[in-house]
Amino acid sequence: MKILKHLCWIAVDWGSSNLRMWALNKKNETLDSFSSNDGMLGLENDAFEPLLSHKISNWVSGDISIPILCCGMVGAKQGWMEAPYATVPYNLMQESDSVKVACTDNRLDVRILGGLKQNNPADVMRGEETQIRGFLSNFSNFDGIICLPGTHTKWVQVSAGEVISFRTFMSGELFALMSKYSVLKHSVNSDGWNYQEFNSAVSESISNPQKLFSDFFKLRADDLLKKVEKSVLRSKLSGHIIGTELAGAKPYWLGQNIVILANSDLSKVYKAALEGQGVFAQEVDATKCTFDGLTKAFSLIYGRY
């Protein structure tokens, strides 16, 4: 128990797999924070409020109502409460749509930020818009492309604070499915990594994306017939998938000003793939962007600061 005397509001990043909360004072300084694996995919609809009540009991004493601003998949139809998608083009520096959630616990003054949608071609994002908002709150004049690698990688065109257009590629999910469930699972079962093999597979698939499915099976045959190292096969599997994505996303990166917004090794992998094509990309930290995006949204909604 550490009751926070100067607690002003709580920022919440509530995704599919994880929950992250920051307790903030008036100056948006972090008084306390934590993260857990209480992602929305593992929660029934009636489990969100009790979980939040329980979590904030360490921070809040008595009956004080605390503004809590959430972003991410918590606002999906299968989440706590659906927060509608706003349509692009959308100015993230001036607008911040959200829905208020009615709670029985009087201490909870909860809002969930909505995602963004594009009508043609049909596309959606939920959570990434907050990260982009966070990046733009620090670089408001940015004009270019933000790449957000992940399960569903987003390539987003941004100008003058606005999201103009975007495309989602199911590359991360495909890599996970192939390496966990496919006939390749034993062949790529390695923690090793080989950037040279990765980059050469990226280049092959940028040039010949139509060969993807035979490239996949060739990894299996290379294992059976040539005993190629598993770390090499894993790097090539990733390279073929990211190369195929880059072939499809070419209008988004060729000759563009590019920022990669991601955590962890994935950012390095995309940076290497782009550099192999002679394209420089700047990396920025996703967690910081999420935090900055929530504070910016808070100021837009509550009109403070």
Next chain:
Amino acid sequence: MKILKHLCWIAVDWGSSNLRMWALNKKNETLDSFSSNDGMLGLENDAFEPLLSHKISNWVSGDISIPILCCGMVGAKQGWMEAPYATVPYNLMQESDSVKVACTDNRLDVRILGGLKQNNPADVMRGEETQIRGFLSNFSNFDGIICLPGTHTKWVQVSAGEVISFRTFMSGELFALMSKYSVLKHSVNSDGWNYQEFNSAVSESISNPQKLFSDFFKLRADDLLKKVEKSVLRSKLSGHIIGTELAGAKPYWLGQNIVILANSDLSKVYKAALEGQGVFAQEVDATKCTFDGLTKAFSLIYGRY
């Protein structure tokens, strides 16, 4: 129990998921047959012989030794006994490599047929070579392409009884993974089918295979934003996958003489995809080809008939 007086040999198609056996007389006429789901993936290495002993007890009385010829994944490294791959080019009308399996049950005189491999680009098949042999045993002058759709679809160039070259595409497995495990699983959860949507997705992906991963996510967005019917989304998912395969397999089908060797609806789906590109393909029945391939291999190995 129906002991078969005129039993001469037993033909066995032992794949990953299924087992099919034919009891044959001297003229290769079927005296009895059955199939079960005792595929090799579900069997430990020491389970193959007891299963076979049990299965033939209905057909064989006493201690008579019966030739049993098997094809398929039973000959994989993870199967009963590894039957080595022969290297293409390989003449299926003149050669039939196999390994003998030592059994403790004296009634079992077992041989497993080997698969085929290609060194460059690395590729393998196991089971399909027997189906191709069966087709060629009826059409020995065939010169063209045999397409064998399935989990791992094969495109095989055949001339004068020889397999010249082939490529494997992991399309069927990808469709299964995407429709069972991916974020699309609810969006494509339908038994319906729409050939028009399928064919238009095939054409889109033949022209733009690099868009595959964004085409995948667009199905999700079409579901969320436009409530597109699940049967349409399922047909498009299949169309994008088969279209991407056809883009990569173009050298195998453009201006070629094509046979589709498959069972079930899959054959129709590939035929429709090719016809949408103005290419005619002849369908032949896979089970009959497997049977004919086993009998042809039997005659090559045992020199009878």
